[in-house]
Amino acid sequence: MEENIISIQGLGKVFHTGSGDFTALEDIHLEIKKGQIQGIIGLSGAGKSTLVRCINYLERPSSGQIFFRGKSLSTMKEKEILAMRQNMGMIFQQFNLLEQRNLLRNVCFPLEIADSGCISRALKEWKEKKKENKEKRAKSEVNDSKLSSTPLGVIIKTVLQGKARKKKRIERAKELLKLVGLEGREKSYPSQLSGGQKQRVAIARALATSPEVLLCDEATSALDPKTTEQILALLKEINEKLGVTIIIITHQMSVIESVCDEVAIIDHSKIAEHGPVKEIFRSPKTEIGKRLILGEGEKEAFFGGGRRFRIAFDGKNAHDPILSELILALHTPVNILFANTKEVDGMAVGQMVIELPENMEDILRVTQFMKERGIPFEEVHA
Ligand SMILES: Nc1ncnc2c1ncn2[C@@H]1O[C@H](COP(=O)(O)OP(=O)(O)OP(=O)(O)O)[C@@H](O)[C@H]1O
Numbered sequence: 001m002e003e004n005i006i007s008i009q010g011l012g013k014v015f016h017t018g019s020g021d022f023t024a025l026e027d028i029h030l031e032i033k034k035g036q037i038q039g040i041i042g043l044s045g046a047g048k049s050t051l052v053r054c055i056n057y058l059e060r061p062s063s064g065q066i067f068f069r070g071k072s073l074s075t076m077k078e079k080e081i082l083a084m085r086q087n088m089g090m091i092f093q094q095f096n097l098l099e100q101r102n103l104l105r106n107v108c109f110p111l112e113i114a115d116s117g118c119i120s121r122a123l124k125e126w127k128e129k130k131k132e133n134k135e136k137r138a139k140s141e142v143n144d145s146k147l148s149s150t151p152l153g154v155i156i157k158t159v160l161q162g163k164a165r166k167k168k169r170i171e172r173a174k175e176l177l178k179l180v181g182l183e184g185r186e187k188s189y190p191s192q193l194s195g196g197q198k199q200r201v202a203i204a205r206a207l208a209t210s211p212e213v214l215l216c217d218e219a220t221s222a223l224d225p226k227t228t229e230q231i232l233a234l235l236k237e238i239n240e241k242l243g244v245t246i247i248i249i250t251h252q253m254s255v256i257e258s259v260c261d262e263v264a265i266i267d268h269s270k271i272a273e274h275g276p277v278k279e280i281f282r283s284p285k286t287e288i289g290k291r292l293i294l295g296e297g298e299k300e301a302f303f304g305g306g307r308r309f310r311i312a313f314d315g316k317n318a319h320d321p322i323l324s325e326l327i328l329a330l331h332t333p334v335n336i337l338f339a340n341t342k343e344v345d346g347m348a349v350g351q352m353v354i355e356l357p358e359n360m361e362d363i364l365r366v367t368q369f370m371k372e373r374g375i376p377f378e379e380v381h382a
Pocket of ligand 1: 015016017022023024042043044045046047048049050051251
């Protein structure tokens with residue numbers, strides 16, 4: 001069984017504003033499996049960003065629990081929360097790069113933060129060890145731990161180690177810039193890059209601390225379709241190569257469709273439906289699901305008379321043979337009113353709305369035909 005890396009149970013978030021309380025999230029339940037690409041989709045204001053900010057505890061939930069690798073965030077001490085956050089990289093629509101730093105130093109930045117405070121940590125450890133040794137000596141226990149003799153010795157040792165750490169940081173940043181396809185651009189500055197390249201730097205920076213989870217909040221919303229495709233391909237590669245669990249927040253169904261394994265649809269602060277992308281795409285159950293997946297175009301299909309059926313293509317069948325067989329079986333023309341299908345390896349995925357004549361016999365023949373071939377369908381009404 002796949003392990004859940006994040007488990008959200010009954011999560012709620014209420015903002016207390018000047019004009020009263022506002023419920024941004026209500027009773028959210030979601031299990032995110034390790035190594036998966038989880039999509040979270042919804043219209044503007046649905047609560048997507050609030051959810052992602054609750055997942056890494058930038059926003060404290062008002063109710064419910066979030067578990068990261070089985071541990072409730074509400075029971076974590078501040079130090080553990082910081083460590084958990086280092087384990088969750090984040091990228092944003094506006095990239096948030098540091099304009100005064102070159103690319104190498106941008107990627108090094110989270111590692112510098114992780115390494116900062118080394119001297120005070122080393123001194124604290126030294127004091128604790130010294131106390132422990134003193135107690136052992138008093139009890140005549142064997143003391144085999146070697147300690148620097150003075151605090152100055154500790155500081156010198158840490159500074160020397162610091163140089164090695166800096167070298168490591170630079171090596172890691174170069175490695176990551178190579179991974180995201182920006183090898184040789186280490187000395188460039190963000191202002192010299194395109195949007196797609198900036199997002200690549202942001203991804204490299206988010207991966208610097210080797211997080212297990214990468215949160216992407218509308219990461220492709222500011223990019224053109226081709227660049228979006230390239231960034232999504234990079235995220236997929238990172239997921240496959242490094243095993244990083246990725247959570248993608250978006251309002252674009254095409255993003256979900258192209259890379260996500262699972263999707264949760266948020267509507268008015270609640271999860272309307274969730275499950276494997278293929279399933280949800282094949283037959284969205286809720287109004288919001290239908291609207292997001294089928295787009296506004298389907299509405300145009302509801303002019304005119306006749307009975308209409310939505311056929312779902314789930315990648316098992318090609319739609320051309322099905323339609324021609326259907327026409328042959330019925331001996332009557334079939335109007336395609338709306339189609340949102342894609343060919344994947346010669347197979348059709350998506351939906352189609354067809355119109356049939358108002359004739360009970362024909363309708364029965366069609367429904368029989370669909371059932372025999374195991375094609376999901378439903379009658380749709382305007
Ligand atoms: N700090 C806050 N105080 C008060 N209300 C807030 C706060 N943050 C978010 N909200 C409200 O919560 C709701 C959900 O916001 P959120 O940013 O999570 O939506 P979203 O789905 O990410 O939308 P978008 O796609 O437009 O970014 C919105 O109505 C927003 O105004």
